[in-house]
Amino acid sequence: MNKLILLLIFVNIVGQSPANAKKRSSVYPKHLRCEYLINPRGLDIMKPRFSWKLEATNNRGFGQRQTAYRVLVASVDKLLAQEQGDMWDSGWVASDNMQHIEYSGRDLQSDRTYYWQVQVKDESSTESAWSETATWSTGLFMPSEWQAKWIGSHEVYNPSVSDNNISDPWFRKLIELPEKPGKATLFVASVGYHELYVNGKRIGDQVLTPAVTDHTKRARYVAYDIAPELRKGTNVIALWLGTSWSIFPAYILQDGRPLTPLVTAQVAVYKEQSPKNGAVPMATICTDASWKTHPSPNRLLGKWDFGKMGGEIWDDRNTVPDWNDLTCDETSWKAATVYAIKLQLSAQPVEANRLFGEIRPVSIEARPDGSYRVDMGVNFAGWMEMAVNGNEGDTIRFQYSEREHDDMTFNLYSAYVIGPGRKGVFRNRFNYSSGRWITIQGLKEKPRVDDIRGWLVRTDYSDASRFECSDTLQNWIYDRVLWTFENLSLGGYIVDCPQRERMGYGGDAHATSETGMFNYQLGAFYTKWMQDWRDVQGTESMVGNMLDTSYARKAVGSGRLLQNGVLPHTAPTYWGGGGPAWGGIVVTLPWFMYEHYGDRRVLADNFELISGWLDFLNSHTQGDLLQRFGGQWDFLGDWLWPDATAEGMNNDKPETLCLNNAYYVFNMRTAAKIARLLGKKNEANRWEKQAEASAAAIHTHFFNAADNSYADGSMANLAAALLAEIPPAPIRDGVMQRLEREIREVRSGHIHAGITGGALLFKLLRNEGRDDLIYAMMSKETYPSWGYMKANGATTIWEMWEKDLPGHSLLHSSYLYPGAWYIDGLAGIRRHPDYPGFRRFIIRPPAQNATDVVWTTANFDSPSGLIKLRWSRMSGRLQLDITVPPNTVAILQLQPEDAIDISKYGTISALGEKDGRHCYELKPGRYLLGD
Template sequence: MKGSKEEIKAIDLRSDYKVNPIGIHNVAPRLSWRMTAYGKNRKQSAYQIQVFKKESDIKEVLVWDSEKVYSGESVNIPYKGKQLASRERVYWKVRIWDEKENVSEWSEEAFFEAGLLNKTDWEAEWICAPEKAAAVYFRKVCNIEKQPKSGRLYISGLGYYEAYLNGKKCGEDVLTPNRTHYTERVFYHTYDITTAVVHGENVFGVELGNGWYNQKDKINEKKLWYGYPKLLFQIEIEYADGDKDVFISDENTKWHESPRIYNNIYFGEIYDARKESIGWREKDFEDLDWKFAGKAEKPGGELTKQKAPSDQKICELFPKKISEVTPGMYVIDFGQNMTGWVKMRVSGKEGDKVQLRFGEELWPDGKINYYSTGSGWKQQKDIYILSGKKEEYYEPAFTWHGFRYVEVQGYPGIPKREDFVAVHIRAGVERSGKFICSNALINQIQKASLWSMESGLHGGIPLDSPHRERQGYGGDALITAKAMMYSYDMHEFYSDWMDDFIDAQDKTTGFLPHTVPCQDGGGGPAWGSALIIITWLMYRYYGDTKSAEEYFDNMIHWMQFLQTGMEKGIVEGEGTDKDCLGEWSTPGEILIPPRFVNTFFYAYNAKLMTELAEVLGRSADAEYFQNQYNETVLSFRNEFYDSKNGRYSIGAQGTEAFANKLGAIRERELCEVKQYLEKHITKECEGNLDTGIFGTPLLFETLVEFGLGEVAYHMITSVTYPSYGYMITNGATTLWEYWEKEYGFYQCPANHNQPMFGSISSFFYEKLAGIKPLKPAYKKIEIKPAMIGDLRFVSSSVKTPYGEVCIDWERNEDEILVSVVIPPNTEAVLLIPGQERKEIGSGNYQFRYVACEK
């Protein structure tokens, strides 16, 4: 029956963006849900949240009741009950009222549970192997005297750990915990081990590797070394009668050298299967020859929950081709550039050594070209030494590689396809968006963009490259952040990384490093501005104001630092350092002046700061930054607008796009600037790109906004240098660092898997599909597809905090068909080319239009 309470419901309950999280450190989490409802124009008019504790299966104690709140908001509602204590779990549910005051049933219950919030909660000690070893096994027997009711494992291992209880791995993560500046923060994990712990003897085992904590084989930008591996764990068991037992890392924990006799995050592993301790993580294992652990120094950083997902195994790829390039040397082609590792099955004699070397390009003779992934002298490499068993299996644990090709040497016999599997590994962020269209090349560009961006998601850091540098460059990351937010749920990932910027900021000057947590590397004002731009994007795309509130004073400090490099309203450099980057990775020489790009970012930052200050109720700051924006745009216009030629600055490499994004182009200049830009692209650039990482996405956006969508489409679908299509037609399955196929040392590419040009993906969603949030978290949505070029259809969807928005459009010579899905409790503006603007509420819609002539 229409209007009945069964028609509406609150679903997908989340606490701080997670479903039923445990081990949280935010004692007042934000609560969110989605509304499900039939029909059109469905809205939430009010909600009621109840939070309660369960003292038994039948007894509940109310902790907080919001009572009925008249609001359409269902994203990031602050919990206002009593703050959580360590280990405390509370449950919550919500019911909602619709636009006609019909009330739903209560939702299904959800919960959130606190971790160890105080230093005094930790009884465990940091331990280590007193004798240095590349990787170490730790083992502890825990005797459980009664039937356990519940169990928790709190653990951190630096650099990486894998934990096991009674032989079963705890969790699905790999390469954990995520990377930080360990003297500031150290992540720990909480695992629910209730189903793994048993009455009687339990064996807890950990393998500990170097990770980023003990990395000193490669000096990249700066020396990255903190200390030798160390482990902290605390197992807490609760019984039905209320009693508890605690088992901790201490000097009674035993250790033994792992057969992983070498492990490095850049260069790989050496695994000697002859040294295996079979059954070490299970019962009935004799550990008499194992030694007792030593006490380790604390790493220095604050122990806190890791918000961003750890790396996970995402999918497996099988060999497309195996070639013998010289006698005994084979090259496996997996058909896709990627990050991860290779699992291998092998049989042979004891002591046989199989070497796997990884790369992304081949020389003409079929051998792997290692220069694109770092150097020719020390490659990404795994070595497996056989034990001599009938059949052996090897899989790495504490490294990952960037590769498409694998060179195999020393393999007994002839390698077969079924003996090798490539495991794609990246951060476990959820996919949230899809895009496909009628143009095969655009689909290939989108696919390559996603593979590149995924390849950069490791250890909670958006990396510049997955092999050579592996650092969190701010400029590379800020320019792809919007694209990432369309295709993936990135909030918690970026939230942790923004904390790295706060850790790294100079407390005196306000300077923000170009990379974090490394805190070194090349860049300019754009790179540190990732803190402001990504925080603003989290507000726009996820409705997150809490991050802006936490970081706002740090952002002010950064802007104050940039002011120290200003002269007459132009940002000449970073403080007194004038030798810094502006744009990066243009075709050929970078011609656009750094001071032009630097001033753009300062003014753009001021614009975003104004909006965030208004949202946070900081009116004085909003007024200040509005004035900063106005004054800087005026200085920018006066300094860089060339009225004689109708262009900005050099009139190349995207200068007009920068000016347009900034709002610097006056109405009376607009016609001349458009004409100049079109002429520059079609004549001087012959329809191809001349932009770098910042100008490229701005240029595509500007062309559509200028009514030059056909020019943008031609550029995107071009297959001549320099263009995305040039990469694809030259065999790229991921995007390159430079537009050139060959570059630099030995005429090899710097690398062929770099996420920064993946910013094009946001153009596909925002312009070709036309999906854009008009209000934070997509509370109001714009659907404004650019029907350009020879596109015949586009199909796209984005899972927003309020639900999934979808658009499918197709056209022929006679008509245009548009289907849209607007999630409940939101509204949309539909802007189809040549048609009247439509305001629509939630629901499923189909529209048919007569096609307009181009």
């Protein structure tokens, strides 16, 4: 036995000797993405982009880099195993780039699956192993490839009634196949939500599909792989449509589109799993008049209108259990109605909506009136499921509320009608509720906690960050900001609130977009939302008609098609009030995406949108100052600052003119940077010149020399002026000091700003590294503050600073801007201004006396890899644990009192001082500093 062990040890040593082993690369490519997505289906992009990250093969090593890459793309996966790419072999490209590598191979074909992998060379030119295989499939590139018709039922919604009057319809089609197919991708585009079934089985786990889009112009299709469920012989494909957005007033046109849910779908069925170009399908199935339809037992309650989003009612007396299976009797089903409508069909370039985090009740109270009050323990937007029982025809009603003392808020309610089986299960399908409390009426006995559960519904993006610190209040705020964000991100855009409006406000996006990017993987999400903004451009905004919902695009009033650069205040939803900072998100969001993801295409795709918007604003200037335009709700400045309801709307006051002009300059300066990057020198010069002229005009008209303030001296105006570089250089420090005095002395450390003003304030202070001023506001527990919300039992972030004002949401986007600061401020992981995409990034812990926090730990999965950072201060001494991912460089910036002796560390270089901080360069690897 001992001889055998010695022999094995000898063989193992010989096998590992240099003469017998190939040198291993220091890195390995992982986390492959195509257009930000993991193995996406149905992309309609002719030149998709590939990205990956690198992992170190030795966690104790330093300096791991990529010096070259090779990408293979194949039409059949087995070719990759032979290191062949029949679609594209990039060859070895000497580059350290691993983001947004554009496909440059043979022309892609519609409705095909492609396979790709990547190999890299490390800092020693050693080749890595090939990555795991990733895939993507294509959609239908040409409109002429769509053979399917738009179909719907004969039921059409009547806007004049008090409630929705049509059912969510079923559709089905029998098909015959000569053999089991190898490939069958069904493309489904719907106006309104849909679910897909094949031979009785639900396809996919996504919900509330497709993502919301502007149905005056576009419908998005979703690609489903149905080949595994098809079989030789007779099959049935079934679709269930939800009314939802099909009757949204802003999408009601005068060109004859019926007010009813619609669908168009088609599939080419192939024998082969990977058909060759030109292959003939064994069958092609398209929606047309041969499909059958029948009303389902489900119906939208409400009108899908402002404050009337309602819920759903299920009538179990009308259920047909096998409606989607072969056994169904179609005798009473009618032929589907074909509708001739014109909508551009596009792929859905964003993750689907899914259910997250099962929520159980914390208590159920029986009340004297026979109803039951359920406390779910947390305010959330999503689905509810409950087992019910009773006599046939009994109606069980559910009312949803954000407020403990109200049975129902914002007209959110659902119902279930008991069928002959005397019991059933209510579950959402094509709508969702929002609230913490549920009032249940009609039950004959108290439900059990196990009878009820809920789920958050949101777009299925991935997390990017984890954060925790020694300050329990900051942990609570961070957690609630993220929970609120998730509850608002349903449908491929951020809503202001999920219960009353469900609109994608551009102004609110300033409060959410960087919080989103620093905490979630949102490249695809924001790319899709920017397409929504392109779709709505050219449509007039509110003009004061906030509640006029008869038609979004009518001859007079709200929603005229002006065909210029004007933007409504929301996308893709059109409604809502706002001001220049609302439309201005079309400039700032693409720039934030470029800084964060290194994405140049998002700048190019939206450049015309940006240019049109600035041309529109320029047409409303006089003497280099932007003038008030639009109606009552079209020129808001800051919004929902403390005491805003008492002070009234501010859009006719000088401070609003000042703020909107400063934001206009901020837009122009940002747009000029975009233009220079894209090589558009004329536009860059024009915007830079106008920005300087407007900045001088703002300073002349609004600067108060006595105290170095602008307009009313508010935090919003001071921050906007500084962010837009309005103050001449000699007085900038004085204006910054005035802002500090406004926070510390005038407002006793409390914030006094709203949605837009607060977002601009936090953006400025984050840029300036003023963690001390942000922490002063974040550590308060009295009004107005986030801590005040906590002290008053909040489980989500409110719409207003005031407690429980009637008619206002307790789950809202207003004040989510601290979410970015927790990562790039309190944790200290910052973007480098000169290197987009985190290939170089900054580590800057807060100064010793900036906060009361004694330690933080954060993981940030950046576009270039996982950055880990823990800092702590023990007896005033800073200790750091930093992980710099492969192929990146960290710039460590420390206060003089925290300087380190680099002689102990061979992989750290001193870079000198900048802005009073000692700077060091850290190559990839893990560093324990300060021990």
